[in-house]
Amino acid sequence: MNEKQKKRSTGDSESERLKRPRPVKAFLDRLAARNLAHRTTTLSNGATIVRPFSWSLTNSLIILVIFLFFWDMIVGAYFDKYDFMIFVRRIPNFLNILQKMWTEFDWSYFDFVVDPMVDTIQMALLGTAIGAVFSLPVAFLASANIVKSKIVSGVVKTILSFVRTFPTLVYAAILAFIFGYGTLIGVLATAIFTFGILTKMLFEVIETLDLSSFVAIEATGASKGKAFITSVIPQIMGSFLSFTLYSIEINIRSSAILGYVGAGGVGIMLDENMNWRRYGNIGVILVVLFVSVLIIENISRYLRKKLS
Amino acid sequence: MIQFSHVSKIYPNGTVALKDVTLEIQQGEFVAIIGLSGAGKSTLIKLINKMTDVTEGSLIVNKSDVRRLQGAELRRFRRRIGIVFQSFNLINRTSVINNVLAARVADMNFFSTLLGLYSRDDKLLALESLDNVGILEKAYSRADQLSGGQQQRVALARTLAQKPSIILADEPVASLDPITANQIMKDFKRINVDHNITVIANMHHVDMALKYANRVIGINKGEIVFDGPSSQVNEDLLKKIYGREITDEDIMFKKTLGE
Amino acid sequence: MKPAILEMYDKRPRTLVRNTILFVLMAVILVWSWETMDYGGINENGAVVARNILDALIRPNEAWLFNFTATGTSIPLLMLETVAIGFLGTILGAILALPFAFLSARNIVGPVMSNVGNTIISIIRTFPIFILGLMFIRVTGPGPLAGVLTIGIASIGMISKLYVEIIEDIDKGILLALDATGATRFQKIRYGIIPQLTANFISTAIYRFEINVRNATILGLVGAGGIGFTLIAALGAYRWKDAAAALWGIIVVVLVIEIISTKIRSKLVSGE
Known part of the structure; x- marks a missing residue:
């Protein structure tokens, strides 16, 4: 008898429990029996095959219930308040903005975009580098096979989960009150975010490493530190560089909006021009952003391919 | 002794x-x-x-x-003292020669180890050790792409690069097939006789x-x-x-x- | 020394020069990036604020954190709305991504069309989430519906990219086998392709759902619903305890979703 059953039987004795009428259980039992019959096939030679119970229908129902609940909460509530036709009539507003980004497009604005875009890229690069530098040692601390103590790696992993809960922008918004406005908080926010995701990706690789070579190098008379550098580091260096490049790709995009909370870069201009409805300028910024991301992604992808 | x-x-x-x-x-x-x-x-x-x-x-x-x-x-x-293991214990995703050179880090300073700067003498010693077990031409291949027998030879070369007395x-050879096992044991025997290594x-x-x-x-x-x-x-x-x-x-x- | 050894020594890969150049290049890029750092905003107030925020995180506004009714100040309700935005947005994005993915998969439409499709996906991805948010607010007015539409469109890019990889990985052998049984085109799609795709598609959508809930926490900044507005308003008014309550709401919900999502995805992948 396991712990759970023991606990249950202390309150009321087994016989008392059995006497009570249990309509729900009876109903479920009947349902289960019918389902089992439904899943059983008898072959011509008399053998029976029972198809395993499939959860997919149950799962779909759960998803459907959640969907309907959320739908009612947001979409239903919205159309209780506003007429559907108003919504339809306002759809062109969205397309109008898109159109104006194109028709009012003015290259002369380009000169104003270059500097903030460079700032944005610099924030992303520097933030990624700082985050990456810290992620490597912490990833080892989080790996159960390296630190041997499950408590240490568990605690480090839990802290990392906490770090990963916030998007870069939330970090920037908070840091803005501590360090004032400017690119510094953009760099710090990017660094913290990068640190969070990079460390996770790294320790997942480290935990699958074959550490037997470490033992072998230590047996040649090398110190633990040297054995570690020669046997473990080369095995994860490729993943580390490749993950770091991947983080740069993510960070370029996310640092473009950091200006909304005062972190500098192209985000401030997006904010201003949206407020002033200068959609042509937004168009210019988006084109610059598109090209920058394209270039950096392609360099990164090329390097990652060379690494693997 | x-x-x-x-x-x-x-x-x-x-x-x-x-x-x-x-x-x-x-x-x-x-x-x-x-x-x-x-x-x-x-x-x-x-x-x-x-x-x-x-x-x-x-x-x-x-x-x-x-x-x-x-x-x-x-x-x-x-x-x-060199040691060879049943499971070879090589560094994966790394070249054969770097695996052999790993035996030299014990004698190197920390900075060179960190940057992987091995001396010309060490590299020649590593190649000589590889030649000694007959896989010189695999020096720049990745260790994890070799067969089991070749990997055990790399491990043997690694111990040779230590210039061991034992x-x-x-x-x-427990995880190798009989033919390969026989060849590896021959390597051990030759090293034992040629270099007077226990x-x-x-x-x-x-x-x-x-x-x-x-x-x-x-x-x-x-x-x-x-x-x-x-x-x-x-x-x-x-x-x-x-x-x-x-x-x-x-x-x-x-x-x-x-x- | 045997000549073969010396010859092999001469054949060694010369990585030192290449590595040094790469290292110097990296250092130059970082030093260049450092130039952007501007410390002008730092003042002695920062330390005090940092302490206040940490204090608040230990003692957040419990009245908000455990209030399940009041509109605007109930963290559970705001987080529910945030999750709802992420959920509906993910379903919208996962559905909208289907045509983009099938029209960009190399093995379905060929290389030319695939490049066109991928470029369109890249263009959609360029729109920052706040720009999309503000554009949708011009249609729906401020509120969570704008958030749902924003998240939906913003997730098309990544979801369809991952879909494309899954489609391009399809095992063609099964189609040949079905051909041999005389299956029609529809039957080939129904029994040969769909079963290969669904589990991975769903797994992709769940993965994006995690990201979308995180993104939904900041949409409030432009008025597109969720907990973001409450958080930013509290921070802006130096109401640290209220802000801390919102932060705890985000932490708990995002952690729980991450745990559930990881479990479901590993089950999906292992094929249970």
Whole structure:
């Protein structure tokens, strides 16, 4: 008898429990029996095959219930308040903005975009580098096979989960009150975010490493530190560089909006021009952003391919 | 020279791995240790380079009292003792030559180790070691892309690059096929003869042990039950060492024993 | 020394020069990036604020954190709305991504069309989430519906990219086998392709759902619903305890979702 059953039987004795009428259980039992019959096939030679119970229908129902609940909460509530036709009539507003980004497009604005875009890229690069530098040692601390103590790696992993809960922008918004406005908080926010995701990706690789070579190098008379550098580091260096490049790709995009909370870069201009409805300028910024991301992604992808 | 006198090894959980072992191994001998798995073969090997500690008795290796060795002194002592493992224990995703060069980091400063800056002499030594085991042309391939036999040769080259006086081998051919195993054992034998390096190998397969070693040590339940030249080993002795009849499983090439 | 050894020595890969150049290049890029750092905003107030925020995180506004009714100040309700935005947005994005993915998969439409499709996906991805948010607010007015539409469109890019990889990985052998049984085109799609795709598609959508809930926490900044507005408003008014309550709401919900999502995805992948 396991712990759970023991606990249950202390309150009321087994016989008392059995006497009570249990309509729900009876109903479920009947349902289960019918389902089992439904899943059983008898072959011509008399053998029976029972198809395993499939959860997919149950799962779909759960998803459907959640969907309907959320739908009612947001979409239903919205159309209780506003007429559907108003919504339809306002759809062109969205397309109008898109159109104006194109028709009012003015290259002369380009000169104003270059500097903030460079700032944005610099924030992303520097933030990624700082985050990456810290992620490597912490990833080892989080790996159960390296630190041997499950408590240490568990605690480090839990802290990392906490770090990963916030998007870069939330970090920037908070840091803005501590360090004032400017690119510094953009760099710090990017660094913290990068640190969070990079460390996770790294320790997942480290935990699958074959550490037997470490033992072998230590047996040649090398110190633990040297054995570690020669046997473990080369095995994860490729993943580390490749993950770091991947983080740069993510960070370029996310640092473009950091200006909304005062972190500098192209985000401030997006904010201003949206407020002033200068959609042509937004168009210019988006084109610059598109090209920058394209270039950096392609360099990164090329390097990652060379690494693997 | 390796001298065990009244050595016992008791693990923290109370298991007695070795009981009152006394033996002497001269420089240049080829010794095979045979016995059932769990008899204490592996422990005996690991005591020699202090991968595990002696509980009782004294162990002198190359004039050093192994029980007293610690820290830097222990590391200096280990540089002259190579060890080859059953599972090769190579660094994956790294070139063969870097695996061999890893044996040199013990002698290098920390900075060079960090940047992987190996000297010309070390590189030549590594290549020479690879040539010695016949896989010079694989020097710049990735270690994890080689076959099992080639990987074990890399491991052997790695110990050679240490310029050892003793090579310990813990079941060096147990995970290889018979043909490859035979070739690897030949490599061990040649190195033993050419360089006068002591080889001490745990062998799972009796026939391989008898074929290549000059001296056989039989262990049963932590005690030495036989120690002598391999020519003296016969069926009765094997029964004593194994505590049962020899089965096909204990032999790599069935015909060898019948000869 | 044997000549073969010397010859092999000469053949060694010369990585030192290459590595040094790469290292110097990296250092130059970082030093250049450092130039952007501007410390002008730092003042002695920062340390005090940092302490206040940490204090608040230990003692957040419990009245908000455990209030399940009041509109605007109930953290559970705001987080529910945030999750709802992420959920509906993910379903919208996962559905909208289907045509983009099938029209960009190399093995379905060929290389030319695939490049066109991928470029369109890249263009959609360029729109920052706040720009999309503000554009949708012009249609729906401020509120969570704008958030749902924003998240939906913003996730098309990544979801369809991952879909494309899954489609391009399809095992064609099964189609040949079905051909041999005389299956119609529809049957080939129904029994040959769909079963290969669904589990991975769903796994992709769940993965994006995690990201979308995180993104939904900041949409409030432009008025597109969720907890973001409450958080930013509290921070802006130096109401640290209220902000801390919002932060705890995000932490708990995002952690729980991550745990559930990881479990479901590993089950999906292992094929249970």
